[in-house]
Amino acid sequence: MDRLLLDQMTELEAVVKLGELAHRLSPQGIGLATVRSLLASNPERFAYHERRWIPAARLESAGRPMAEAIRLLVGKYGGPLPMATLVAELVKVREESVERVDGVVRQILAHDESFIVTPDEHVCLTEWAFFGTDETIERGLALNGVKPEEVAALEKKLGAFDWRQPNAIGAALAKVAPVSAKVLGAAAWKALNPQDPRAILMFDDRAFFAELVSLPGYLLVEGEVHPRSDSEKWVAAAIRIAEKLSPEIEVEDAAPIDVKDEDVERMVARIVGSEKTVTATRILEEFYEITPANRTFPDDLANVLDALRTRSDVWWVGGDRLRKPNSAPDFIYGVPEPFQFVPTTVVDEEGERIDVELDDDGLSSSLRKLLVHPLATDVLDEDPVPASKQLPEQIRLVLKSLHRELGTFPMCQIPTNWLDTKPSVQELIFVDPSGRELQVWANHEARLLFNLIDWFYEQPVESGAVFTLNRTSRPNVFEFAWLDQADPVVFVTTQRMEELRELQAASEGKSTLQVLIDVMGHWPKGADFLSILAQVNVVRRSSRRLIASLLSSYQCFYQRSGSPVWHFDAKKVDLGFDKTKKRFIRK
Numbered sequence: 001m002d003r004l005l006l007d008q009m010t011e012l013e014a015v016v017k018l019g020e021l022a023h024r025l026s027p028q029g030i031g032l033a034t035v036r037s038l039l040a041s042n043p044e045r046f047a048y049h050e051r052r053w054i055p056a057a058r059l060e061s062a063g064r065p066m067a068e069a070i071r072l073l074v075g076k077y078g079g080p081l082p083m084a085t086l087v088a089e090l091v092k093v094r095e096e097s098v099e100r101v102d103g104v105v106r107q108i109l110a111h112d113e114s115f116i117v118t119p120d121e122h123v124c125l126t127e128w129a130f131f132g133t134d135e136t137i138e139r140g141l142a143l144n145g146v147k148p149e150e151v152a153a154l155e156k157k158l159g160a161f162d163w164r165q166p167n168a169i170g171a172a173l174a175k176v177a178p179v180s181a182k183v184l185g186a187a188a189w190k191a192l193n194p195q196d197p198r199a200i201l202m203f204d205d206r207a208f209f210a211e212l213v214s215l216p217g218y219l220l221v222e223g224e225v226h227p228r229s230d231s232e233k234w235v236a237a238a239i240r241i242a243e244k245l246s247p248e249i250e251v252e253d254a255a256p257i258d259v260k261d262e263d264v265e266r267m268v269a270r271i272v273g274s275e276k277t278v279t280a281t282r283i284l285e286e287f288y289e290i291t292p293a294n295r296t297f298p299d300d301l302a303n304v305l306d307a308l309r310t311r312s313d314v315w316w317v318g319g320d321r322l323r324k325p326n327s328a329p330d331f332i333y334g335v336p337e338p339f340q341f342v343p344t345t346v347v348d349e350e351g352e353r354i355d356v357e358l359d360d361d362g363l364s365s366s367l368r369k370l371l372v373h374p375l376a377t378d379v380l381d382e383d384p385v386p387a388s389k390q391l392p393e394q395i396r397l398v399l400k401s402l403h404r405e406l407g408t409f410p411m412c413q414i415p416t417n418w419l420d421t422k423p424s425v426q427e428l429i430f431v432d433p434s435g436r437e438l439q440v441w442a443n444h445e446a447r448l449l450f451n452l453i454d455w456f457y458e459q460p461v462e463s464g465a466v467f468t469l470n471r472t473s474r475p476n477v478f479e480f481a482w483l484d485q486a487d488p489v490v491f492v493t494t495q496r497m498e499e500l501r502e503l504q505a506a507s508e509g510k511s512t513l514q515v516l517i518d519v520m521g522h523w524p525k526g527a528d529f530l531s532i533l534a535q536v537n538v539v540r541r542s543s544r545r546l547i548a549s550l551l552s553s554y555q556c557f558y559q560r561s562g563s564p565v566w567h568f569d570a571k572k573v574d575l576g577f578d579k580t581k582k583r584f585i586r587k
Contacts, residue, residue, distance in 0.1 A: 001038060001238040002045050004028065006055055006077060010085050013092060014052040019289050021053075033281065033291040034239050040247035040293050045076055048249050061093050067108050069093060070115065071125065079220045080122035080213050118210040128223055129209035130185025134201060137190060146186045154179065154187050163191040164202070169212050178226040181212060236435045243473050247293050256299035257288055259307045267304070271314050272324045277427055277439075280304045280320035281474070292473065318426030318442070319475025328425065332441040332450040336406055339379050341543055346511035348576065354511040358549040362584025366564060367529060367548045374413045375490060375530050376544045378537075379447050382412040391418050394470045398487040399456065401463040401497070401538050407453025411444070414469075419444075420476070430455075430469070430480040438480070455480070463534060464491030489530045492538065496522070500538040507539055513550050515540050517568065520557070526565035553581040 008015075008024050015021050018039070022032040039046045039053055047056040057076035061069035073089050074081045083105075090101045109115050109123060116124045132140040141148055155161075157176050165171065172184060185208055192203035213220045219228050267287065271278045280301055284290040290300050301320060309316045315325040344355045360368050370376055372383065375398055397413050411419070419442060420426065428440040428449070441450040459465045464486040470479035492500070503518050519535050520527070529548065536542050551557045551566055555575040558567055 001030075001235060002042065003077060003079060004030075004235075005035070005038060006045065007085065009046075009053065009055055010088055014054050017289060018053070018291075019285070022285075028235050030235065030239065031282075032285040032289065033293070034242040036291040036293045037242035037245050037247070038238065040249045040251060041242075041245035043248050046249070048251055055089065058089060058093055061090075066090070066094075066104055067112055067114070070105065070108065070123070074115070074123050074125055078222065080118060080124050083117070083121040083123060086123055116206055116210055118214045120214050122213065124209070124213060124220075126206075128181060128220070129205060130182045130189060131205045132186070132189040132193065132203065133205075134193065137195065140189065141186060144182055144186065146180075146182050150180070150183045151186045151190065154183050155190075158187065161191070163188050169208070170215055173212075173215065173218060173225060177218065178224050178230070180224050181209065181220060182223065184212070184225065185209060240431075240435060243292075251293070256296045257290065257303060259303050263287060264307050264311075267308060268311060268314055271308075271322050274324070275327075277317065277321045277323050279475075280308070280322060283322075316423060318420055318423060318428070319477075321427050321476055323427070328427075328441060329451065332425065332443055333446070335379055335446050335448065336408065338402060338406065338541065341380065341541055344511055346509075352577070354513050354577075355546060356549060356553070357543075357545050357586045358552060358581060358584040359586055362581050363548055363552050364559070366559075367552060370529050371544050371548060373530065375487070376533060377410070377412040378544075379408075379410045379412070381543050382410070382447070385412075385416050387417040388415055391415055394468050396466060396468055396483075398490050399459070399461075399463070399465045399467065400490060400534060401492065402541075404456045404459070404462055404465070407451060407456055409449040409452060411442070411447045411449065426476060429474075429477045431472075431477065432480050461486050462492060462494070462497050463538065464489075489528055490534045492535060496535075497538065500535055504539045512536075512540060512542055512546060513554060515542075516547065516550050517556070517573065520566075520568035521570075523568070526563075526567040528564060529566060532566060553578050553584075 004025060005021070008021055012020065018032055018035050022030065022035045025035065040048075043056060045056050047054055047059050049059060055073075055076065057073045060076075061072045064072065069090060070086065073086055087098060087102045087105055090105065091098055094101060109117050114126055116126055116129060118124065130144050130146065132144070135143065137148075141151065154176060158172060161172065161175075162168065163172075168188075169184075172188075173179070176184070185205065188208060189203045189205070193199070193201045212225060217228050218225050219231065267283050270283065270286070281292070283304055284297070284300055288300070290297060294300065305316070305320065308314050308322055313325065315323045315327065317323055317328070344353075346354050348354055363371075372385075377383070378400070392415070395414060395418060397409065399409070403409055419428075421444060424444045426442045426444075428442055430438045430440055430452075432438075432455070438452070438455055440452060442448075443450065456465075459482060466483040466485065466487050468479075468481050468483065470481075472479060499522070500519070503515070507515055507518075516532070516536055519532065519539060522535075529551070532551070533542075533544055533547050536547055555578050556569050556572040558569065559565065560567070
């Protein structure tokens with residue numbers, strides 16, 4: 001990414017408006033904020049001088065001897081530097097004619113062994129290459145700073161490799177890239193310059209390196225040769241990293257912007273004319289060349305949002321995100337039907353309802369505590385929870401089967417106020433470790449996240465898969481990652497899911513008590529309340545209080561003293577409801 005920036009800065013001579021630089025790099029997906037962040041966080045390669053951005057090597061090489069200036073420019077570039085670019089930079093440094101500089105540079109490069117010039121006229125530093133003639137292996141490797149075990153590992157990868165074959169270097173790279181240029185040179189040197197004092201020495205170190213870095217399809221980066229195709233993922237990674245970098249170069253900032261009415265009209269047209277969300281951060285970049293690296297950015301962002309949020313022709317969907325009105329999917333505005341609880345009307349021989357709920361006094365103290373556990377709660381089955389004084393940067397969330405099927409997630413598992421509470425409907429962006437983005441809708445009134453079905457169905461675990469969300473520096477943007485291990489309490493195996501679906505198919509007309517009995521029959525050694533609740537809800541949508549009440553009031557269910565596990569005794573089913581619990585039945 002640094003090289004992309006340096007190439008453009010040489011062409012532009014100096015950069016006053018970063019928007020011009022960002023525009024040139026936009027085909028690679030690089031925006032203004034990324035450009036500003038990368039420039040301001042790398043004083044080794046970039047300098048802010050007289051209100052302009054220039055390569056740092058241009059300042060450092062001023063007044064130096066020509067050979068030293070060449071070394072600085074090539075070294076800061078970090079890879080083979082095109083001769084034309086080198087000459088163009090030196091012309092700016094020395095303020096001499098192109099003809100004069102070009103002649104002196106070529107003369108130095110022809111005689112100074114500190115440099116290697118490739119056949120396609122790229123200049124490299126000899127310190128990047130492996131040099132060796134008739135030294136012993138130990139001395140040759142030591143002089144180049146190469147470890148014997150590195151060479152041995154590479155030779156093992158290459159196998160029975162013929163370094164005398166045509167295009168041997170290309171054939172080797174096809175097998176082992178990415179690879180250290182020095183280690184690859186060492187392997188070739190060992191094979192072509194054997195230790196036999198009578199052997200012909202065939203390794204030409206300078207020619208080898210020149211060919212190595214000139215091969216099409218490969219790049220020399222930080223001393224390693226990589227397939228050029230890797231550069232796309234590097235750019236994507238650099239864009240993500242740029243958000244987190246702290247600026248080290250001081251840039252003069254003006255006062256916060258004053259948003260004028262005519263600017264607001266242009267902004268509204270920009271938002272309404274887009275089928276996608278437009279962020280206020282992007283508007284600041286496009287209209288004012290202001291990015292998060294500016295000191296005034298928080299005030300500038302607030303000014304723009306204040307000007308736009310009151311407009312009826314613009315829809316604010318949380319954070320800095322703005323859309324044209326009524327452009328969200330219809331399915332995000334209510335709780336899906338499968339989450340509704342349908343009370344049963346089954347009665348016993350005495351005409352009493354079988355499925356009854358108890359108040360807190362009728363439940364055991366352990367069950368009262370578990371009723372407020374995040375894994376016990378669900379949409380339409382939760383209680384208000386006060387916000388914590390300290391909110392975590394990362395949260396761990398567990399996916400249950402019904403939410404996986406519908407692509408939703410209940411907000412009751414998310415700490416109160418971890419997501420902004422206004423507006424009631426918001427657009428969130430989840431970013432996975434590979435950089436993929438997913439548009440997620442949060443509805444605070446429905447207490448659900450929507451539109452996760454594509455990513456949920458990539459996860460083979462139907463109940464109990466665990467993922468994390470991390471805050472980022474961008475409003476309403478979160479890092480999403482699956483964890484390798486499922487939650488042990490809510491996890492249900494594929495075989496058990498099939499059994500539960502069979503119970504579901506046969507549950508029509510049954511009481512929830514009978515469903516609970518059918519589910520409990522799977523655990524001869526008992527089960528935790530949260531596991532029981534999760535599996536019952538695969539068979540039938542049931543509230544946490546109802547399941548806790550059934551466990552507490554029917555004599556066929558019991559706990560051993562000091563154990564959190566619930567057991568089922570089939571011999572006691574006929575004993576029915578515990579009459580002492582009648583006074584606790586909720587009316």
